[in-house]
Amino acid sequence: MLSAVAARKAALEAQRKPELPEFPPEPLTAISVNPKNVSKRKSAGQKSRPEIKKPRKANAVRPTPKAKRADEFVDQTDMIVVDSDDEDSDSVLSTLDDFGNEAPTRRAWSPSRPVEDSSDEESPDGETLPFDMSSLFPSTSNLQKQADDAEFLSTFEPIIDENVFFLNETELALFGLSDRTTIVSITAKDSICLLGTCKLAVLQGTLSLTGTTLSASRTQHTVFAPRSSPLPILRASGQSSSTSILSRSNLSTRLQRILESETVISIQENRTGVEGLGRICRTFEGVFEPSRWQKSSTTAPFNIPGIFMITKPSKESHAFALPPSWSKALNDVTVSDVLAGTHIIKGPRNSGKSTFARTLMNHLLGSYRHVAYLECDIGQSEFTPGGMVSLNIISSPVFGPSFTHPTLPNYAHFIGSTTPRSNPSHYLDSIQALIQTYRMDIQTPAIEMMDDEDPRIQDVIPLVVNTMGWSKGLGADLNQNIDGLADATHVYDVQAPAREEYPMSASTIPMANTYGAYYSRDTMEESTAPIHILEPITSFSTAAGYTAADHRAMSILSYFHAKFPLDAVPGELGQVTARSWDTARPLCAVPPYQIDCAAALDKVVLTGSGSEDVVEDEISRVLNGAIVGLVACEPGTVDLGTVTGTGIPYTRQDSPPPPPASACVGIALVRGVSPPRIAETGAATANLQMLTPLPHPLLAKARVLVKGEMELPVWGLLDFRNFSGGKEVDPGDVAGVERDKVAFLLWGKASEGVMGAEKRRVRRNLMRRGQM
Structure with missing residues (x-):
């Protein structure tokens, strides 16, 4: 075996000295090189040298270089075996770094590369972790690999009437x-x-x-x-x-x-x-x-x-494994019946940040009656659909992914997008309003009568803050502002998956303290709260073939099919979580609510990129098939919208309601907009057909609609009753809508007469000059 750098040097040395060296007395086992397979391509900075061409015999194998050069690599641990029979070995050596490790390949820049639509703005290729976390946690770097390689996931042997x-x-x-x-x-x-x-x-x-x-x-x-x-x-x-x-x-x-x-x-x-x-x-x-x-x-x-x-692991099933650093951080959580702590979780995308936030919340529920959960990750929310920041008061542990426990938020504000990029000021104002609500109304609730049967603390409520995974550029500034607003007592920093090609600087090397946590020299002077450095865990969903976009789509569909109690309203300490789902009918077959805009709505607001260009006459087309936030405002806080010719109260270039005086109760799907008509008052009005699982008392409070950038997933538009897993539909089922008659969808090739209706041809061979 030989490192990549030594292999290249040996090949160049063999070219300059065609004479055959003497073989050592004993065969060397530390080197196995076939110069025929070693790349001869020179780097850009290497000077070209004249090559000496010598005739060589057919099927001749060039022996190992001089023995004295091989002695330098006998004890080297980072080795690779260069014995490939492929004709083009340049591609093999080009993916190896100077230490013989496999370096990740990065796709060249292209203008056709899709833009991420999550709050985690960075692509996986853009992550730059400064050091290898395996050196900090040597015993847990391969924790999930060891769990997957285990012989059995379940060791329980069931015996009837015995266990x-x-x-x-x-x-x-x-x-x-x-x-x-x-x-x-x-x-x-x-x-x-x-x-x-x-x-x-x-x-x-x-x-x-x-x-x-x-x-x-x-x-x-x-x-x-x-x-x-x-x-x-x-x-x-x-x-x-x-x-x-x-x-x-x-x-x-x-x-x-x-x-x-x-x-x-x-x-x-x-x-x-x-x-x-x-x-x-x-x-x-x-x-x-x-x-x-x-x-x-x-x-x-x-x-x-x-x-x-x-019983046994597989590629499709991954068991939950709690890393020791996570267990240490959970055990270090102090429980106090006088002061409630504020726990903030930070970290990049695909590092296990949301999983740790859920685990920490369940751990705190073992000591407290209630735990407040502030969701700042609007791309992948835990209890609500994406697009809103929410404050939920949780009273029971959660065991399952986000789409299995859709919850009516106690307090929430609608952002309208899965990223705060288009309106960062409204995003921070909403979080600030929720933190103020927690400090004033939730942190120390008024308890009339203590419950002696439950020994858990009930007169104080801790706060868990889950931040977004956008940790660079504007996202880093937003997260820094959230740190200042939250005033955390415990900070948990989940590191990104390690990459050895990025060496760590001395100023950011974490050092252990007496409490078992880890502090950074760059942040120790800025914050007095203990900072726990946590190792990342494997992205189980990605390994199983499920992307973040899949989970967002599933979360929205789970929300619209959830069955909430019709008279349940979340109070200051109440939690309303759906316990069942109505999946017998698609959304296109569910009877909608019919809303009279003149009687039920005060205002319609558009937010997000490009919303300021929508004129009054086009508002009905924009709302048709859109996801909107249902916002309840305090009386006198918003101006009534101007009734347009379409009968919808809409004012162009207007901002969303201020967060301190408003609250989002949920989201709805506008399935249709009727043509305008003349009401009894003589003004034009229109009817909206809306689908929402919200209870009736909450619908009566929401008189403002906010439309953002979110759209219903394509799965929600289809009628699944025509086809079910390759089997025929039961005769008792109601016949579904034909595929060609599904609203908002166009199957096949578009009309040739429409300009731009053809499928766009994307060129992926365009590069910058520096990449050529």
Whole structure:
């Protein structure tokens, strides 16, 4: 083996000295070079030298260079084997750096490269991490690789009536349950990797689930485990706890043996209809079931529909693994019943920032009754659709990706885009208004009566701030302003995946403190809050074939198909989360609300790039098929819009309502706009057909519509009833809309008479002069 630099030097030396060197007494095993396969191309800065051409014999193999040169590389660890038989070895050596490591290839600049539409403005190729994080965390750099290479994800061996008990009707009545339930006894050596949906409760002992420790209680936790996100693993936490809600009086004779077990859980069927979202968005079809390549390593030992146990890893299934740096940071969180902490999570895209924010929130819920979650990442929001900053008061742990728990925000402001690039001032004003609301109304709530049954703290509420992944240029300035507004007590900096070609400067090398966290010399003087440097985790969704755009589309579709209680309104400490989905009908078959613009709307505002160019006569065409934010404003804070000839109150070049005096209650889809008509007052008016899952009390408050840059995904326009997974539709189903009659879609080639309707031809061979 030989490094790339040494291989090139050996090839040049062999060209200048055609004489054959003497072989050493013993064969050298540290060098195996075939000069025929070594590149002879010279770099740009290398001087050309005359070549000495000598006749050589056919099939002759040039021996190894001089032995004294080979001794320098005997103990070298960074080696590569140059023994390829490919004729063009230049491409191999060009992808290797000076240390023999494989360097990432970057695509040349091209004007046809698509623009990222997320708040994470940087492309993966633009990430420049200054140093290799594996040197900081040598034991965890290959954490997920080791987890994937493990022989088994689940070591639990189910044995009926010994560690797995199927409850009959009599036993269900003793537990006060009605749905199908299975009791499982887990030891410290057992691990269970779940796939699917279920309700889970800890009956005895403690359970570790995705970095969260659950104690015995009557609370049933909803678990969503699709293949598009890391799969949860159930383990006995090992913490000493004698809590149990089991008693011999409620147990039959065959169940009394579970009282001697360390951890006892119940797994219950969970019928929510979330699996039907895969029928609407075909990218996620069958994510709650094992794929056909996984069926040999999947079992269903719990006799519960919709839940499976994964025994062996695969490329489509990745188990959740908590890195030690994350575990250390969670254990360092101090709990106080006097002062609530503010935890801010920063980091670039695809580094696990949102996953850690969810894990931290679940960890805090083990000590606090409520946790406030401020979502600043408008590209991939946790509880709401993208395009809005929101403040949610969470009271129960969340186990599942974002599309499995759509929640009505307690306080929110509509931005209208998945990036704050077009209106950064409104983005910062909205975040500032939410932080002020938290400080004044939420941080120290007024508790009339203390609940002695729940030992968790309830008179203070901590705050978790999840920032966006746009960490350069304007995004870095916005994140810096968010740091100043939040005044964090704990800062968690998730590093980007390491790249060795970017050496780290001495001023940014983190150093450990006495608390186990890591401080940066550049930021130590600016902030007194402890800064925890966290290692990144593998992007599980990308490895499984799901992009950020796929998750945004799924989140919006999940929101529009979610079923919220019709009379539920989120209060100051209330949480309203959808528990079921209506996926029997597509959006084109759902009856819409009919809104009279003259009676129900005060104003229509357009925001985003190009909105100032929309004239009054074109507002009906702009709203047709658009996603709008429903904004409720305080009386007297906004001026009424001018009623145009289309019957819609719209004023050109107007700004959104001020965040301190307004709040976004949700989003809606304008499915159609009627032609203008003359109302009783003599003014023109129009009707809007809107689709929204919001409860009726919230709709009555929203009298301002804000239209941004967001659009409904194509999956939401289609009628999936005509085709379902290659099978014929059931005769009882309502006939779907024909493909050619779907609104807002044009199939096939456009009309030749329309200028610009042809498909644009993109040239990808254009380069700058410096790239030639």
